[in-house]
Amino acid sequence: MSGGTTTKSVRIGIDVGGTNTDAVAIDPSKQQEASRGVLAHFKTPTTPDVTRGIETAVRSILQKSSIPADRIASVTVGTTHFINAVVEQDARRLRRVAILRLSKSFLREVPPFSDWPAGLTSIIKGYVGYCDGGLHIDGSEEAPIVESQVIERCAEIKKLGLTAVVVVGAFSPIDEAFQQENRVKEIVLRELPGVDVIVSHEVANIGLLERENASILNAAILRYAKRTVKGFRRAMKALKLTCPLFLTQNDGTLLDSAAAANIPIRTFSSGATNSMRGAAYLSGHTSGSAIVVDIGGTTSDVGVLLPSGLPRQASAYVTVAGVRVNYSMPHLHSIGLGGGSIVRHTENSVAVGPDSVGHYLTRDALVFGGKVTTASDIAVAAGRVDMGDKEAVADLEPSSIDHAQQRIKALLEAAIDVIKTSPEPMPVLLVGGGAVLAPDQLAGASELTRPPFHDVANAVGAAISKVGGIVDVIQGVADQSVTQAVDHAKALAIQRAVDAGAIKDSIMIAEVESLPVTYVANQLRTIIKAVGELDINMQPSQLEDDEDDGPDEDPEGAKDFAVKVVDEPPVDPRTYKPTVLENADTGVQEWHIAETDIGYLADGCYVLGCAGGGSPAASRIQLRDMLRAGHKMRVIDASALKEDANIYWGGHMGSPATSNERLQSLETYHAFNALMEYLHHDSFDAVMGLEIGGANGLEPFLVGSSRFFNRPVIDGDWMGRAYPTYWQTTLAVHAPGELVPCSIDSGDGKTILMTKASSDEIVDRALRASCSEMGSRVGMAAKPTTTDRVTRFGVLNTVSLAWRIGRCIAMAETTNTLSTVAEAIVHEVGGPKSAKILFRGKIVAVERRLFKGHSYGSITIAGLAASEQDSSSQSRNEMPAVVTGGTLTIPFKNENIYAEHRAEDGTKSFLASVPDLIAVLDTGSGRSLGVPEFKYGFRVTVLGITCSPRWTETAAGLAIGGPGAFGYDGVVYKALGEYVEPRSVIEEFAVR
Incomplete structure (x- = not known):
């Protein structure tokens, strides 16, 4: 190791679970020995005051191993306490949060908490305010911070007595030049001394709603997290341990205690990661990928360990307690199989789980004097494990035992198949207290390993965690090659790992992902993860933080499990009927859009987008909120159009990456206004979509709503799908030259009119070049068209088609x-x-x-x-x-x-x-x-x-x-x- 020699070689790992607290003392330098370097381990029930449980577990392993305190290099804790408080909607441990959004022209249409469960919203939502600021996708400033606005918002927050503030700005993760979120944080701390301020770019990456959600959860749990970490430190002081304290992150790397107290959300789902890392260490698996099966008391979690030694991560967005976030989490497949799984015998088969006796195993299982046959009883009867009273299962039929074991085998094989990405067999590592349930062979496993100390693999994984550095950056590649841009991002990630306490020579690049930013020339998004071994000689200073280790000022009361707010159940798609009424003035049948319809349309439009068109998620929320505010939206059949109808059409152009940060806005409405002004039109008769695929399929409902032009949406569009360019329309196929005049608007004060063109293709090319200079997303209004062209050249009834496809998905869920x-x-x-x-x-x-x-x-x-x-x-x-x-x-x-x-x-x-x-x-x-x-x-x-x-x-x-x-x-x-x-x-x- 760098930094000189040391006698500090022992690392303590602790896993604080909902049922048990596991602790191990391990010397990683002795991994090749039969003991795998495990000097002692201990399991104790988790206590309501987690500090006492940790102190009991660590004191026991120190006594068992006779390790002097000065040999302990580090203590690392993995805990589910923070996420449990959110999942349980525990108001004792969650605070109300104020949110300050930074953007002069955007972010108003889809407010915070838009898609949260009602219960959590009622507990956490405290205040929402807006200030000028924000960036464009190229890193330039949308608008500067106006200090007076921030001061006004602070006064409003102070009146409400809120003590947690989240600051979130458009494209803040790429804000290296202006530091807008940090500037606002300084002002808030000056105006509101003592509050906790969370800046979103320190919590998560690109994707404003998900980053904001993660930041809000982080702020809500922050005080409880700080109190819990202080408790961990008190336990260490009581044990006379002066080594550094770490918590494990979701991705398998370490977070020093001061950072963990400030960003507790990064520790929410570290338990599964610790088990996978511990499995690799205990089995000696060091090369290639492997599948890890962690069998607990109720469920089995199956994941893939990558050659980097870290778990394969889940998709970009994951859901925690019903809230969509975008922080890193392991990709797991869970099944209802554990030591407490209930076994039911029928004439022809045996079912195992998914229900379980859970932590009542030692009361309810046959071998412990209970009356419920469990998977553990089957393992004892089959001679796989010595547990409880073996005579209690002596009367089980051999055929029932065989059938139950076959069912357990089938469940595990199916779970392994789900998580694999190719038909080839892979090594499988079995850990967890229920690992003894697994057979000695499984289809799909090239080898099956149940390593020593498998029942405390989670604590072992915590003890041997590495240090990481992550970078998510958008860079220009006009003046540098893609390779140079990626190398620059790698250097940044390595430096972040060093800053976090990694030994520089041990650092490796674990993950590299480069994503071109669509519709934006010469912009590359690069995500890099670097990991390295912990340099224990430089870590003690990281324990210094500004928290006093005095007694808790607010003792917690008992948990209140009463349901506070219950979400409205979704409408049953089997009985739901859309509202179609005759307009008394015109005699036209009109489909009046309801909130349920918007949900169906969003899902259906994304299917018709053929993987493009952008996600309709933000549009769905915007339109849903407009309906809740009393605005109306209606659809008519093309056959109902008057012969001389004047029909406007259009939608969004630009990069979905921009929409992920700016959310949904009013650019298309502004573009319509600009074209109407140019053509001297006071209004129009109906609106039609450019494309039904993706987010653009919903855009006509915005401009046609009673909030704006109050005109019906035609059941049809110009593509019947999504295409990447404006001129790839059936109108251009059958009536070329009908795309101009047209207008585009950026939503922040920039409008362009195009009046003439030599071809339809050049219209798209010119507008797309302008779009790039206008923030990479614009609203577009095309040359108004006629009833004849709509009925002869349009793709009709596509709004109906999107609705029907969305209803199919809802029906399948129900x-x-x-x-x-x-x-x-x-x-x-x-x-x-x-x-x-x-x-x-x-x-x-x-x-x-x-x-x-x-x-x-x-x-x-x-x-x-x-x-x-x-x-x-x-x-x-x-x-x-x-x-x-x-x-x-x-x-x-x-x-x-x-x-x-x-x-x-x-x-x-x-x-x-x-x-x-x-x-x-x-x-x-x-x-x-x-x-x-x-x-x-x-x-x-x-x-x-x-x-x-x-x-x-x-x-x-x-x-x-x-x-x-x-x-x-x-x-x-x-x-x-x-x-x-x-x-x-x-x-x-x-x-x-």
Whole structure:
């Protein structure tokens, strides 16, 4: 180690679980010995005052091992206490929080707490205020901080008596030049001495709502976290330990106690990570990936350990207590199998779990004198473990024991199959108190290891945790190569690891991810994680913080488990009917949009986006809140248009990455106003969407609402899907030259009108170049069109189609039939002659690159082996896929372009291509995956839908929207099936 020699070689690891507190003393330098360097270990029930439980456990291992205190190099604690307080909505441990958002022109339409559970909101929401500020995606300043505004907000917060403040600014994670959040923090601390101020860029990464959510949770739990960490330190002082104290983070790295007290959310889900790291250490697994199965009392958690020694992480967004956040968490698959799982015998089979006696195992299990047959009883009866009274299970039928063991084996094999990303067997490491339940062989396991001390692997993992440094940065690549940009980010990550206490020579780059920023020229987002060994010689100074170790000033009362606020149950899609009424003035049947409709439309639009179009999540919230405020939205059939109707249409242009930070705003409304002013139009008759796919499918409802123009939305659009460019429309196919005049607006005071153009393509190219200079997202209003063009050239009833697809997903959730949601969608869009399930499998490769501002790349999906197929009864209703086995490759340019199958014998074939729709559904949730969500390991179902004949009835349609338009001249379009026009919601549900 650097920094000279030391006799401090022993590390103590502690895992504070909901039931037990485990502690180990370990000397990592003795890992190769039979003892794995474990000098002592101890398990004790977790106490309501966690300090006493920790003190008891550590005192026991010190006495057992006779280790002098001056040999202890570090104490590391992994705990679930902080996340439990949030999950339980424990008001004793959560504070009300004030939020200050920084952006002059954005962030108002989708406020904080927009998608939180009502119970947590009622406990935590304290105040929301806005100040000028914010950045653009290129790092330039949207607006400077105005100190007087911050002072005014502070006065309002002071009146409310709030003591926790979150500061969140647009694009703050890339704010190196202006330090806006830090500047506001300084002002708040000056105006409100003694409050806790959380700046969002220190908590999480790009994605404003998720970063803000994580920061709010962090602020709410902060006081309790500080009190808990002070308790940990008091326990150490009582034991006369002067070594540094750490807490483990979700990603398997260390956080010094001062930092953990300030950012406790980083420790929320560290327990599973500790078990996986401990499994690798105890088994001596040092190369390649491995699957770790942690079998507890109630559940088994299955995850993948990467060659870096860290767990494979979950997708970009995860949910904690119903709140969407974007901090790093391990990707786990959990099943209801543990030592306390209840075993039920029937005439033909044996069921094991998912219900469990839990921590009452020693009271209820047969071997402990109880009356419930558990998985532990089966293990004792089978001679796998010596526990309790073996005579108590002597009467169990041998066939029942065999059947139960076979069921346990099948459950574990299925869980391993779910988490794997290829059919090849992988090493499997078994840990946890229930590891003895597992058989000696499992399908899918190249080797099965149950290491020594497996029941305290979580505490071992805490003890041997490494130090990490993470960087998430957007850089320009106009004046440097991509390699140089990545190398710069690596250097930053390494330095952060050193600053956190890693030995520089031991640091390795554990993860590298480079994502081109779509629609933005020469911008690259790079995420780097560096990890290294702890330098114990430099750590003691990090224990210094400003917290007094005096007694707690606010003793906690007893937990109050009373339900405070209950969310309204969702509307049952099996009985829900949309409201369609006749307009008394015009005689036209109008579909009046309700909150349920908006939810269905959002999910359906994302499916029709073919992985592009941007997520409709923020738009859904914006429109939902408008409906709750009393605004109206309505849809009409194209056949109801007057012959001389003046129809406006448009939507968003730009980068989804910008939308992730600016959220939803009013750019499209401003663009409409600008074009109306230029054309001297006071109003118009109806509004139509540019594209039904993605977030743009919802944009017409904003401008058509009673909040703004109060005009109906036409049930149709100009694509029937999503495409990457403005000119790839059926209007440009059949009536070229109808895109100008048009306008774009940035939402912060910049508007451009384009009045003439030599071709439709140049319109898109010119506007896209302007969009890049205007913040990389604009609202667009196109040249008004006519009833004749809408009915002859538009793709009709696509709003109805999106609604029906969304209802399919809601229906599957309600009826627990998510495994067949793709079949339901096929039926809804016209049946097998119109749509097909192309392939089922797992994403095994994702490639992304940037070219001329667009996100290009591809995903590769591997077919599922027979052992990986869902064996549930639902799977019997599955529609056969067009092909099985082999791999499917789907290139994308913002949207999916074609699907090429490669059979196991190497034969290649094209299953579908643009302009037909190719959607990739997450098999678990039934929802669409967009390009940003494509992630290694996801189980997916690939759906193909025949496009409107508006694209295929002329050569121009294929030239503009076919494979050749994307540079794939070698791919010959072949129609997937017959087009079936979507059924009109208005026609079906109108009250005659």
